[in-house]
Amino acid sequence: MVSMKRLVPYSLKNRLTIMLIVATMFPLVLVGAISYASIYSVLENKAERGVRSNLHQVMLSLESTLDQLNHASQQLALDGRIGKSLDRYLKAAVYERKLLHDEIKNEISLVAFTNPSMGLAFYYFADSGKVMFENYSIEKDVDIRKLPVLSRFSTISYNGPHRSLNPWDGHQVFSIVRNVSLIDEKNVYVYIETSFKLAESLLSMDRSAADTAHLIVNDEGRILFSEDEKAFPSGSLYGSSEGSPNRYAGHYFFEETNEKQNWKLVGAIPRASYDSELRSWLLQFGVLTVLSLAVGILVAWILWRSVYEPLKRLSQDMRQVPYSKPSSSGKSISIMEFDHIHNGFESMRSRIEELLQEAEHREQRKARLEVEKLLHQINPHFLHNALDTIRWLARMRGQKEIDKLVSTLNKILHYNLDKGETAQIRDELEALHNYMSVQSVRYHFHYEIEFQAEESMLDWVIPRFILQPLVENALLHGLREDGRISVRIAAEGEDALIEVRDDGTGMTEEQLRKLKDPEADRGSSAGFGIGLNYVRKVVNLQFGDRAKLEIESKPDTGTVITLRLPIITGVEGDA
The missing domain is CATH 3.30.565.10 (Histidine kinase-like ATPase, C-terminal domain)
Structure with missing residues (x-):
C-alpha cells in the first residue's frame, strides 16, 4: 500500500504552493466551466437562430417564386385564357391562326411583364419535340423531361436549380413544367423558368456565415444543387457516405423543409466558422487562466517567505533544545503570532525540564513498586504450593473429603487469581460450582x-x-x-x-x-x-x-x- 507521504508533499513549502494554486485555479476552473457552458449555449443559440432565420427567409422567397411560376403556368394551361387560345390556335385556319399567334405572343409577354420573377417561357410538344411561342431564345433540341426534378405534384413538375435553357443566360434557374392537356394534343407542356440570376440572388440572401454552403435536396433525398461541389457533389444522396465516408464531417447542418412539395433547403456551415466566437472566448479565458496561475504562484512565494522562514527558525530553536538551557530565549521574528509561539515554546522547554526530573523520580518509585509486586506474587504461589502439600498428605492418609475440598479450593484460587479480564460462561459456571462445593462444607x-x-x-x-x-x-x-x-x-x-x-x-x-x-x-x-x-x-x-x-x-x-x-x-x- 502506498504511504501517504508519497501521495502528499512532505515539505510545507510544496504543500503551500499546491494549496494556493488549487485555491486559485479551482474557482477559476469552476467559473470557467459554468461560463463555458453558458456562453457556448448563448453563442450556439445566437448562431443557430441567425442561420435558421436567414434560411427561413430564403425558403419563403423560393416558395413565393415557385408559387408565382405556378400561377403563371395556370394562365398558360388549358384552364387559363392563353391555354384556351392555344387550343383554338391548333384547330384554326391559316388566317385565324395568324391572329391567334399574335394574341398568344402578346399575352405571354404581358404575363412576363407583370411577373418579374418569370423568365423564359414556351410550349413544348413532347411527341414531336417542337417548341412554340418562346419569349426568349432557346437552345436547340431541348427535352424538358430530362431536367432535375425538385418535386412532382399531379401534372406539375418543379425543377432546379439547373442551367437556363436560354443560351444567352447561362445562369442557374428554377423552372416549372405543367401538362396543358389539350383536347387533341395530350403531351403538350408549358415551361416557365425564373428570371435572370434570380436563383443566385435568392440563395445569396443568407448572410449568417460568409462560407455557408447551400444545398437543395429533392423529395427523394438527392442533392440537386450544391454551392460546395467538393464536399457535397450534386446528384449524391443527402446524408449518405457515397464517394467519401468523411464527406459530411466538420459541418453543422440546418434544414428548412417545404411542407407542400417535401423538398429541403439546407445550410451547411463549417465547424471552424461556426465556433469562431467560442474559440475567441476560450483564447481570452486561457490568457486569464495563465495570469491567475502566475498570481497564485507569486502569492505562494510571498506566503512562503512570511510563514516558512519563521517556521524554519523555530525548527532550529527546537533542535537546540537538548543542548541549551531552559533560560535561553529564541530570536524575535517580528510577527506577533510567531512571537507568541516562541514565548510558549520557551515556557514548554522549562516545563520539559521539570517533567524530566519528575520522570526520573517516577522511575525510581516504579522500580520499588516492581519489587513489591514480586513479593505479592510470591504469596499466591506459596499458598498454591501449601494447598498442594495438604492435598497430597490427605490423599496419602485416605482423607478423601479433605483431598476433594483442598483440590476444589485450589481450583477456585487458581481461577480467581488468573490475569484474564474476561472468561466464557462455562468457565464461570465451573468456578461457581467449585465455590458452592466449598460453601456447602462451610x-x-x-x-x-x-x-x-x-x-x-x-x-x-x-x-x-x-x-x-x-x-x-x-x-x-x-x-x-x-x-x-x-x-x-x-x-x-x-x-x-x-x-x-x-x-x-x-x-x-x-x-x-x-x-x-x-x-x-x-x-x-x-x-x-x-x-x-x-x-x-x-x-x-x-x-x-x-x-x-x-x-x-x-x-x-x-x-x-x-x-x-x-x-x-x-x-x-x-x-
Missing part, C-alpha cells in the same frame, strides 16, 4: 442450586468473577435450610440476561437501599454488598451505560438480582 446445611442456560450460550464472554459474588450474596443474606438458588442465562435482543434468584428471607427496604447505593456505609455489616459493588464497578468499567444491574427483594419472599450485558461471542482476553 455452612453445614442443605440447599439446591439450579443452572439454566442453552449450550450455545456457554460460549458467551463475560467479565471474570462476576457470577460468584451474585450467588454469594444469596448465601450470605437470608438463604434458609433447604433453600433454592436459581441461575438463569438467557438472551433478550442483543443483551445477555443473567438472573440469580433465591427463596430466602429477603431484605428490608433499608437493606435494599444500602445494597443499591455503592457509596452507602456498610461498616455495621461486614462484607454486606461488597461483592455486588465489585460486580457493579467491573461491568461499568467494561460496558458503561450498556450494562445494567437490578435488585428486587421483599421480606420472606426472596431476592432477584438481574444483570444485563451486551452479548459477546468467543473467547476474548482470557489470557
Whole structure:
C-alpha cells in the first residue's frame, strides 16, 4: 500500500504552493466551466437562430417564386385564357391562326411583364419535340423531361436549380413544367423558368456565415444543387457516405423543409466558422487562466517567505533544545503570532525540564513498586504450593473429603487469581460450582442450586468473577435450610440476561437501599454488598451505560438480582 507521504508533499513549502494554486485555479476552473457552458449555449443559440432565420427567409422567397411560376403556368394551361387560345390556335385556319399567334405572343409577354420573377417561357410538344411561342431564345433540341426534378405534384413538375435553357443566360434557374392537356394534343407542356440570376440572388440572401454552403435536396433525398461541389457533389444522396465516408464531417447542418412539395433547403456551415466566437472566448479565458496561475504562484512565494522562514527558525530553536538551557530565549521574528509561539515554546522547554526530573523520580518509585509486586506474587504461589502439600498428605492418609475440598479450593484460587479480564460462561459456571462445593462444607446445611442456560450460550464472554459474588450474596443474606438458588442465562435482543434468584428471607427496604447505593456505609455489616459493588464497578468499567444491574427483594419472599450485558461471542482476553 502506498504511504501517504508519497501521495502528499512532505515539505510545507510544496504543500503551500499546491494549496494556493488549487485555491486559485479551482474557482477559476469552476467559473470557467459554468461560463463555458453558458456562453457556448448563448453563442450556439445566437448562431443557430441567425442561420435558421436567414434560411427561413430564403425558403419563403423560393416558395413565393415557385408559387408565382405556378400561377403563371395556370394562365398558360388549358384552364387559363392563353391555354384556351392555344387550343383554338391548333384547330384554326391559316388566317385565324395568324391572329391567334399574335394574341398568344402578346399575352405571354404581358404575363412576363407583370411577373418579374418569370423568365423564359414556351410550349413544348413532347411527341414531336417542337417548341412554340418562346419569349426568349432557346437552345436547340431541348427535352424538358430530362431536367432535375425538385418535386412532382399531379401534372406539375418543379425543377432546379439547373442551367437556363436560354443560351444567352447561362445562369442557374428554377423552372416549372405543367401538362396543358389539350383536347387533341395530350403531351403538350408549358415551361416557365425564373428570371435572370434570380436563383443566385435568392440563395445569396443568407448572410449568417460568409462560407455557408447551400444545398437543395429533392423529395427523394438527392442533392440537386450544391454551392460546395467538393464536399457535397450534386446528384449524391443527402446524408449518405457515397464517394467519401468523411464527406459530411466538420459541418453543422440546418434544414428548412417545404411542407407542400417535401423538398429541403439546407445550410451547411463549417465547424471552424461556426465556433469562431467560442474559440475567441476560450483564447481570452486561457490568457486569464495563465495570469491567475502566475498570481497564485507569486502569492505562494510571498506566503512562503512570511510563514516558512519563521517556521524554519523555530525548527532550529527546537533542535537546540537538548543542548541549551531552559533560560535561553529564541530570536524575535517580528510577527506577533510567531512571537507568541516562541514565548510558549520557551515556557514548554522549562516545563520539559521539570517533567524530566519528575520522570526520573517516577522511575525510581516504579522500580520499588516492581519489587513489591514480586513479593505479592510470591504469596499466591506459596499458598498454591501449601494447598498442594495438604492435598497430597490427605490423599496419602485416605482423607478423601479433605483431598476433594483442598483440590476444589485450589481450583477456585487458581481461577480467581488468573490475569484474564474476561472468561466464557462455562468457565464461570465451573468456578461457581467449585465455590458452592466449598460453601456447602462451610455452612453445614442443605440447599439446591439450579443452572439454566442453552449450550450455545456457554460460549458467551463475560467479565471474570462476576457470577460468584451474585450467588454469594444469596448465601450470605437470608438463604434458609433447604433453600433454592436459581441461575438463569438467557438472551433478550442483543443483551445477555443473567438472573440469580433465591427463596430466602429477603431484605428490608433499608437493606435494599444500602445494597443499591455503592457509596452507602456498610461498616455495621461486614462484607454486606461488597461483592455486588465489585460486580457493579467491573461491568461499568467494561460496558458503561450498556450494562445494567437490578435488585428486587421483599421480606420472606426472596431476592432477584438481574444483570444485563451486551452479548459477546468467543473467547476474548482470557489470557
